[in-house]
Amino acid sequence: MSDVTEIDVRDLNSVRRAAKKDAGTPDVVLGDDWVQPQGVGDNELAEGRRKRGLYNLRKSPLARKIITFNLIAMILLIAGVLYLNPSRDNLAYQRANGLVNEAELIADVLEARMPATVPVNLMTGDGIDVVETLEQMDLRGGIDVVVFDADGTLVASAVGAADVSSISGLNRNESDTILTDFLASTWNGVANSFRNIFGDWREERGGPDQDAVLSAMNMGTSVQTQNDASGTTFVVITPVMQGDSPVGAVAISSAAGELDALVRREREQVLRLFLVGIFISVGLSLVLASTIANPLADLAAAAELGRDKNARKLSPTQVRIPDLTGRPDEIGRLSGALRGMVQALSERIEGNEQFAADVAHEIKNPLASLRSAVGTMRVATRDDQRERLLEVIEHDVRRLDRLVSDISNASRLDSELVREQEESFDLLKMLGNLNEFLGKEARDKGIEYIADIPEEPITVVGLEGRLAQVFVNLITNAISFCEDGDAIRVWARQRENRVLVVVEDTGPGIPNEALSKVFQRFYSERPEGQFGNNSGLGLAISKQIIEAHGGVIWAENIRPTEADMTSEPLGARFVVGLPV
Structure with a gap:
C-alpha cells in the first residue's frame, strides 16, 4: 500500500x-x-529572440546610445592626438636645423675658396667664382640655394636634386594619403569660403628680401618660415665671412610642401589606425549592446506579456521571467529580482484568493445558523424556545461582528506594517505593562500568573503597538485555555543578537496534528464550550506581524524530559524570537 x-x-x-x-x-x-504547453507567451518571446540580431540592434535606443558614446570617445581621442601631437613641431625643428647645417656648410665652402688677404667681390667674381662653385656642389633634397653679395644683390642660385632613390638604403615610404587628402580638401574648401569673405591671410612664397639678407650679415644666421598654397617653407640665411668681415650671404629654402608631405604621411597612419579602431569599437559595441539590450528586451517583453493588453480582460498568459540569474552582473540581479517579485506577487494573489475563499466559508457558518434560527422561530410556540433561539441569533450576530472586525484588521495589516514608522523601544517595559494588566485578569480566573522578566532593558526596533498585539493575543489565548488551578509563565531572555519571549501554560496543550496549523487563517482548536468565540485569525495575524519584524514564532507542547512524544502534554508553549 x-x-x-x-x-x-x-x-x-x-x-x-x-x-x-x-x-x-x-x-x-x-x-x-x-507550464503552458506551446503557450502564446513563450511563442512571442521565442519569435522576439529570433528577430533580435546584431542588425536589428539599430532599433534599440540603448544599443544606439552605447555605440554613439563609444564613437564619441574614439573621435575625441583621435582629435586630441591629432591636435596635441608634437610630431609636426619636431619635424619642423629637425628640418630647420638641417637647413642651418647645410647653409653653414655651403658658406664654409665659399669661405675656403676665398683668398685670405685679397679683396673679394662676389658679384664681379674677384677672388671666387660663385656660379662655378655652386655647380660643383652636389645639392640634394630639392633645396633652393641663393648667394648674395655684401650689398644684398643676387649673385647666383642653384636648385638641389629632389630624387634620392639612387642612394642605397635611403628609401622614402611613398604610400598614398587618401584619408588625409580627403580631410585636407574638405578643410581647404571650408577655409576658401572664409578667404572669399575675409581675404587670404597666407603669405606669398618668395626668396629672402634684401633687409633679411643684410640683417643676417650683421646679426648672424637666421631662420624664416613662409606659408603659401603649397605648404610651409623654411628659409635659412647665413653670412659668408672673409676674416671678420661679411662679403655676402647664403640663403637656402626648403622644398615646397616637404614638411607638409611628411606630416600628411604620419597623419595618414594615425587616421588609418583610427579607422580600424572605429570598426573594432563598433563591433565590440554591438557585442556589448547585444549582451545588454537583448536580455533587457527579453525581460521587458516577458513583463509586457503579463499586462492587460486590451484593458477589457486579463492577459491569458502567465508572466514567465527569463532566468538570467547565472549572469554575474546587474542584469542577472534584475532577472532574479523580477522573478522573485513575480513569485511573491503570485503567492500574494494565491493568498488573497485563499483568504477570500476562507472568509466566504467562515461567514457561511454563522449565516446558516442565523437562517436556521430565524426559520425555526417562525414555528416556535413556546416562550422558552423563542428565548433560546434569540440567544442563538445574538451569539451568531456577535460572531459575525467579531469575524468581520478581525477580517478587516487582517486585510489592513499589510499596508499598515509598511506605512507605519518603526521606532526603538524597551521590549521588557512593554511586557511589564502587559503582565500587570493581563496578570490581574488571569488571577481573577484562579490562574497563577508568573512573570520572569530581566531587570536590564532590551531594546528592539519595530512597531510597539503591533508587537504588543502579538503578546496580548498569546497571553489571552493561554488564559482562555487554562482553568482554575492552572498556571501561566511569561519569560524573556536575550541570546546574542536575538531576544526570546516565551508564553507557557499548563492547559490541555495542542494536538500534535494541529501544531503546524494553529497559525493558519481561520483555524481554531477550541473546547466545545468556546465554539464561535474566536475567529481563528489571532495567531495568523501574530505570525504575520512577527515575520514582518524579521522574527520567528512557533508553538510546541511542554513535555517532561525524555518523555514519550505520544504521551499527554503538560501544557503549551509559544516562542517568539526577535532581532535585537
Whole structure:
C-alpha cells in the first residue's frame, strides 16, 4: 500500500507540496510549477529572440546610445592626438636645423675658396667664382640655394636634386594619403569660403628680401618660415665671412610642401589606425549592446506579456521571467529580482484568493445558523424556545461582528506594517505593562500568573503597538485555555543578537496534528464550550506581524524530559524570537 500525501485543501501551499512530492500525479500544478504547453507567451518571446540580431540592434535606443558614446570617445581621442601631437613641431625643428647645417656648410665652402688677404667681390667674381662653385656642389633634397653679395644683390642660385632613390638604403615610404587628402580638401574648401569673405591671410612664397639678407650679415644666421598654397617653407640665411668681415650671404629654402608631405604621411597612419579602431569599437559595441539590450528586451517583453493588453480582460498568459540569474552582473540581479517579485506577487494573489475563499466559508457558518434560527422561530410556540433561539441569533450576530472586525484588521495589516514608522523601544517595559494588566485578569480566573522578566532593558526596533498585539493575543489565548488551578509563565531572555519571549501554560496543550496549523487563517482548536468565540485569525495575524519584524514564532507542547512524544502534554508553549 503506497503512502498517501496529506493535503489540506484550505492551504494552497499544502496542495503545491503534495504535487511536488507525488511526481506520478502531474495533474495538480500551481504557480511556477505550471507550464503552458506551446503557450502564446513563450511563442512571442521565442519569435522576439529570433528577430533580435546584431542588425536589428539599430532599433534599440540603448544599443544606439552605447555605440554613439563609444564613437564619441574614439573621435575625441583621435582629435586630441591629432591636435596635441608634437610630431609636426619636431619635424619642423629637425628640418630647420638641417637647413642651418647645410647653409653653414655651403658658406664654409665659399669661405675656403676665398683668398685670405685679397679683396673679394662676389658679384664681379674677384677672388671666387660663385656660379662655378655652386655647380660643383652636389645639392640634394630639392633645396633652393641663393648667394648674395655684401650689398644684398643676387649673385647666383642653384636648385638641389629632389630624387634620392639612387642612394642605397635611403628609401622614402611613398604610400598614398587618401584619408588625409580627403580631410585636407574638405578643410581647404571650408577655409576658401572664409578667404572669399575675409581675404587670404597666407603669405606669398618668395626668396629672402634684401633687409633679411643684410640683417643676417650683421646679426648672424637666421631662420624664416613662409606659408603659401603649397605648404610651409623654411628659409635659412647665413653670412659668408672673409676674416671678420661679411662679403655676402647664403640663403637656402626648403622644398615646397616637404614638411607638409611628411606630416600628411604620419597623419595618414594615425587616421588609418583610427579607422580600424572605429570598426573594432563598433563591433565590440554591438557585442556589448547585444549582451545588454537583448536580455533587457527579453525581460521587458516577458513583463509586457503579463499586462492587460486590451484593458477589457486579463492577459491569458502567465508572466514567465527569463532566468538570467547565472549572469554575474546587474542584469542577472534584475532577472532574479523580477522573478522573485513575480513569485511573491503570485503567492500574494494565491493568498488573497485563499483568504477570500476562507472568509466566504467562515461567514457561511454563522449565516446558516442565523437562517436556521430565524426559520425555526417562525414555528416556535413556546416562550422558552423563542428565548433560546434569540440567544442563538445574538451569539451568531456577535460572531459575525467579531469575524468581520478581525477580517478587516487582517486585510489592513499589510499596508499598515509598511506605512507605519518603526521606532526603538524597551521590549521588557512593554511586557511589564502587559503582565500587570493581563496578570490581574488571569488571577481573577484562579490562574497563577508568573512573570520572569530581566531587570536590564532590551531594546528592539519595530512597531510597539503591533508587537504588543502579538503578546496580548498569546497571553489571552493561554488564559482562555487554562482553568482554575492552572498556571501561566511569561519569560524573556536575550541570546546574542536575538531576544526570546516565551508564553507557557499548563492547559490541555495542542494536538500534535494541529501544531503546524494553529497559525493558519481561520483555524481554531477550541473546547466545545468556546465554539464561535474566536475567529481563528489571532495567531495568523501574530505570525504575520512577527515575520514582518524579521522574527520567528512557533508553538510546541511542554513535555517532561525524555518523555514519550505520544504521551499527554503538560501544557503549551509559544516562542517568539526577535532581532535585537
